[in-house]
Amino acid sequence: MNKIITIGREFGSGGRELGRRLSEELGIAYYDQEIIGEIAKRTSLSEQYVQTIVEHQPLFSFPIHVGRSFYPSASPVLEQTMAVYQGQAQIITEMAEKSDCVIVGRCADYILKEMKPFRIFVYADMESKMKRCREKAPEGETLTERELKQKISAMDKKRAKYYEFYTGYTWGNKLNFDLCINTTQTVIKEMVPVLANLFR
Amino acid sequence: MNKIITIGREFGSGGRELGRRLSEELGIAYYDQEIIGEIAKRTSLSEQYVQTIVEHQPLFSFPIHVGRSFYPSASPVLEQTMAVYQGQAQIITEMAEKSDCVIVGRCADYILKEMKPFRIFVYADMESKMKRCREKAPEGETLTERELKQKISAMDKKRAKYYEFYTGYTWGNKLNFDLCINTTQTVIKEMVPVLANLFR
Numbered sequence: 001m002n003k004i005i006t007i008g009r010e011f012g013s014g015g016r017e018l019g020r021r022l023s024e025e026l027g028i029a030y031y032d033q034e035i036i037g038e039i040a041k042r043t044s045l046s047e048q049y050v051q052t053i054v055e056h057q058p059l060f061s062f063p064i065h066v067g068r069s070f071y072p073s074a075s076p077v078l079e080q081t082m083a084v085y086q087g088q089a090q091i092i093t094e095m096a097e098k099s100d101c102v103i104v105g106r107c108a109d110y111i112l113k114e115m116k117p118f119r120i121f122v123y124a125d126m127e128s129k130m131k132r133c134r135e136k137a138p139e140g141e142t143l144t145e146r147e148l149k150q151k152i153s154a155m156d157k158k159r160a161k162y163y164e165f166y167t168g169y170t171w172g173n174k175l176n177f178d179l180c181i182n183t184t185q186t187v188i189k190e191m192v193p194v195l196a197n198l199f200r
Numbered sequence: 201m202n203k204i205i206t207i208g209r210e211f212g213s214g215g216r217e218l219g220r221r222l223s224e225e226l227g228i229a230y231y232d233q234e235i236i237g238e239i240a241k242r243t244s245l246s247e248q249y250v251q252t253i254v255e256h257q258p259l260f261s262f263p264i265h266v267g268r269s270f271y272p273s274a275s276p277v278l279e280q281t282m283a284v285y286q287g288q289a290q291i292i293t294e295m296a297e298k299s300d301c302v303i304v305g306r307c308a309d310y311i312l313k314e315m316k317p318f319r320i321f322v323y324a325d326m327e328s329k330m331k332r333c334r335e336k337a338p339e340g341e342t343l344t345e346r347e348l349k350q351k352i353s354a355m356d357k358k359r360a361k362y363y364e365f366y367t368g369y370t371w372g373n374k375l376n377f378d379l380c381i382n383t384t385q386t387v388i389k390e391m392v393p394v395l396a397n398l399f400r
């Protein structure tokens with residue numbers, strides 16, 4: 001069975017950086033929210049278009065057939081939301097079946113539970129998350145301390161809601177993870193090579 | 201400053217085994233509830249007696265002066281309880297000042313916070329904790345599944361109460377730890393050598 005590492009993370013905790021570096025260290029595929037969203041979008045646009053992409057990016061090779069949602073749906077919005085989730089879930093499953101990989105976000109820990117992924121959760125204290133956000137902020141962003149704090153909290157609330165809606169579990173509950181890493185006092189770049197040895 | 205690793209753990213999660221193995225792997229001192237309790241007991245019994253012990257166990261060398269509690273105390277029982285805690289806290293601090301060490305339990309993460317210990321929390325799901333307890337049970341112990349589950353829950357409740365009483369923090373909250381390790385699917389013996397590299 002493939003080596004699958006899923007990463008849940010708080011906003012600003014550096015979970016994506018950790019996931020990316022870990023995949024590089026291990027030489028395995030890497031997927032995150034943006035990549036999966038992009039694949040899903042392209043898939044639903046045109047199968048053929050995706051095929052063209054695939055031919056030039058062997059790492060992401062797949063024939064994708066977007067799953068259909070069979071939920072009895074009350075509203076078209078809900079139906080569409082469920083369809084997006086289902087589509088992404090299908091992509092995640094196919095990716096994980098294809099090769100070793102690191103997947104950040106998207107409830108991958110839950111979606112792939114039958115494949116027994118190694119589930120990491122990355123978190124940090126608010127001060128350290130704010131510092132990281134400042135460092136990575138797009139040029140010209142001028143949030144006050146208070147606004148930044150609110151933004152981080154709002155993002156995490158959104159993630160928690162998303163996770164709980166699709167999995168029925170509490171987001172960030174340590175019992176749903178194999179390892180929880182507090183990056184408050186950690187230099188991710190230095191820690192990842194050590195962490196990678198867990199998977200060799 | 202010394203390398204100090206503190207370990208909080210759920211009952212039956214293998215936290216003590218993990219701590220012991222980690223100290224062996226790193227070649228540093230190891231203290232847990234029993235050892236600290238024993239030292240405290242001996243200290244309060246007779247300074248000279250302790251000195252004799254010390255001469256034969258250089259790893260645990262110290263001159264110990266048990267701290268006095270200055271809490272305004274409502275009852276002699278509370279006063280005694282606080283004195284025991286204070287005594288143990290004093291021992292833990294002196295040990296941590298003396299050499300690199302792993303300390304399991306006893307709120308060491310909180311007591312030593314000024315020394316910035318690396319704080320690990322070890323946990324597992326109930327089924328796995330029950331399995332570990334069965335394997336390590338004293339001969340002749342014949343608890344039913346239900347009784348064992350109750351015992352584990354009761355022990356953890358006791359630990360939570362102890363921790364919260366002395367620190368004011370919620371026990372097992374991941375934000376109070378640098379790393380939380382779920383031992384449910386982990387072979388501790390295999391994982392410790394990898395973990396040890398974080399401290400080299």
